[in-house]
Every structure is written in structure tokens, then in C-alpha cells.
Amino acid sequence: MTKIKVWDGFIRSFHWLLVIAMATLYFSAEEAMMELHFVAGFFTIALLATRLIWGFIGSKTAKLSALIHSPIKAFKSFTETDEKPGHGAAGSYMVIAFFGLLIVQLISGLMNSDSILIDGPLAEYVSSDTVDFAGWLHNINFDILFYAIVLHVVAIAIYSIKGKPLVKAMITGSKEQQSPTPAKSVTKAPWLAFAIFAVLLIVLMLTWGKEPLSYLFS
Template sequence: MLANNSTPVRKIKVKVWDLPTRVFHWTMIVLLGALWWTAENGEMGWHQVFAYSLMVLIVFRLVWGFIGSDTSRFSHFVKPPGYVMAYVKQPKHISIGHNPIGGYMVVTMIAVLLFQLVSGLFATDDIFTEGPLYSFVSSDVSSTLTSLHKSNFNILLGLVVLHVLAVIVHGLKGDKLVGAMITGYKSVTHEVKGEVKFRSNVIALILVCVLAGVTANFLILPLTAML
């Protein structure tokens, strides 16, 4: 590949994603698949187990978005609308981390997932399964939230499709997003301004263990005892 002045374009390999963010990404995909399968096949007990596991991941990601590595922080990729529009009109290069459009997609996905999880806490299938907070609301409210829980999943599927399409488009343009999310490294053709600082994986592990311990004690273990 040659630049306009016929000189070879020098690619540099840059570490972009830390291990906790990569583990979060792929584990979330597996759990979403498991949640879809269990809902389709009536395995509602396991559906709840996987939902609580996903809740641990989402809460971790929210916290990591403020205290984690540079590229994992919301402040790194959530930009003002004007900045995003300027990027849409003239994307200058492959971004380090999420580009401005991808940043909004991440926030939207997390928001939709949060609503899915919260609404599920109040939902019921009117047969055997009830969310842990079902008894705190009226039957009408629970019915409404159950309906929204089901329809919101279609929105989530739509976002997943958009995300996959975006990954394919970026891949065709030379931005190998899948590889970067596996290895943590991305090859870019521009000099990186500033150093990307990474948070200790130990901090992430402690955070996940605390969240998983609390969730398992109050939600998952009592449920699995009945499966």
C-alpha cells in the first residue's frame, strides 16, 4: 500500500483493549445466545441464571467504564454530537478503541441491556417463573414490564445485527475489529498521540469476584437449588 507520495505506509501495532474488556465482550455474546436459547425452549430457570450472570457483567462494565483502562472508559469514546457529526462527514483514520459512532452504539447497547435486565426482575411467565421483584409491583405493572421485556429483546437483536454489519464494513476497510478484540492489538497506519494507559487486571478480577459473589449468594444459588 502506497501513500500519495509513493512512499510505503508504515503500519504500527498498538495495544488497544485490555483483557477484562475483551473477556466481557465475548462472554456477553455467549450469554446473550444462552438467554435466547433458554427463552425459546422454555428453560426459564436457566434463563434467570444466565440473566443474573449477564447482570454481573453489565455492572462490571459500567464501573470499568469509569475506573478502567483508557480505551475502556466512557470519557474516551463518548463524544459530543458535534464531534460525531464531524467524524461522519470526514472519518480521518482508524480509531484507537471505539470510534465516535461506535461509542454511541456501546452506550445504546448497555442501556437496552440494562432495561432488559431490570424489566426481567419484575416479569412473570404466568406459569412457574417470576422475577425476584415480582411481588413488589401490581399484576398490571408486572404484565406491562413482561410485555416490554419481550419486545425489548427484538430491539436488542436489531442492535446486534447493526453491530455485526458495522464490524463487516470496518473489516472491508481494513479495520480488523474482531482480531483486535481477540488479541487486544490493532494495526494502524497513523501515529498514536499519547500513551494508552491500562488498568491492572487484578483490580478487574477483584471487582468481578465481589459482584459475582453478591449475585450468586442472593440470586443464583437460591435459584439453582430449585433446578
């Protein structure tokens, strides 16, 4: 058994920060804490945008091009084990679905309004019909996102029962592999990704975040 690093520090931080952000967004929406919802929303935009940029310039296992597999390979991946580091073929479809659902949720949120006190920062630039549509989409897309999360967690649990410790790899970054020769490194240092994230976060907070932040900290 040799240990190989599969997920760089940014991918792992992205994943667990996304989980925290999703919980915060759900909780804040339920409790009508819209300022917190907006700040968590802007945080998620910076996080996802960095992940997508990292999908071009990051580690081999972070590359968006590595997510493209034929549907046949995805079906086969349920029964055959693939020792290659990175997402399996079926998992890749799930990752693409998550990125799509998150983009729709974030963009619709920016145009959404609670019809009383607070409007998303793009709501003033679109017609009231578009704001209504964005509100409808934001609700319905969240339901789909919710079921995708449930499916994702169930799939990960099934893999764990079958003896594939995927969660450990998403926490530590490494997995054990049955290969006599040490594998070439597939990960990059995450610092550039963290720097991009910091810049995007600061820009978003300075443009759209000032009001909700000053409300939260007053």
C-alpha cells in the same frame, strides 16, 4: 507500523462473555428453561455492572467519558479515519445504546413472570400491572436489542471489508497503527475488574441464584 494495545483483558472478556450470555438467554427463553435464563440473567447483571464500574476506574479506552462525542463527529467518522485508540464516534453511540438496552432488559426481567411457575426476584415487590408492563417491555425491548445486534455485526463486517480489522483488536487487544513514535499505554491490568466481577457474581448468586442453581444442578 507500530502495535498498540487498545482493549484491556477485561473489556475483551466482557465482550465475548456478553455474546455467550445473550445466546444463552435467547436459547433458554425459547426453550422455556427459565432456571437457566435466570442464572444467565444474573451473570449478565454482574458483567454489565462491572463494565460500568470499569467505565469510571478502568483503562482510558474503557472510560464512559470517552464515549461522549458530538453527533457531527459521529457523522464525520463514517468518512474520516480516526487513528485514536478506543471506540470511534459512531461506534460510541452504539455502545451507549447497547448499555441502555441491556439495562432495560435486565431490570424488566427482574420484575417479569412467566405467569405459571417462576417469577423474577423483584416481581413480588411490585403491583401485577407493573409485572404485566415489565413483561411487555421485556419482549419489545428484546426485539430492539436483537436489531441492534444485527446492525452492530453488519457495521463491523463493513469495517472489515473496508480494511479495518476491528474484530482482531477485540480478540487480541492490539491494533497496528501508522505512527513512528510508540504510543503511550492506554490500558490497565484487568485484575481489579475481574475481582469486582467475582464479588458481584457471588453476591447475586447467593441472594437470587440459589433456587435456580440448585434446580440446574439437581
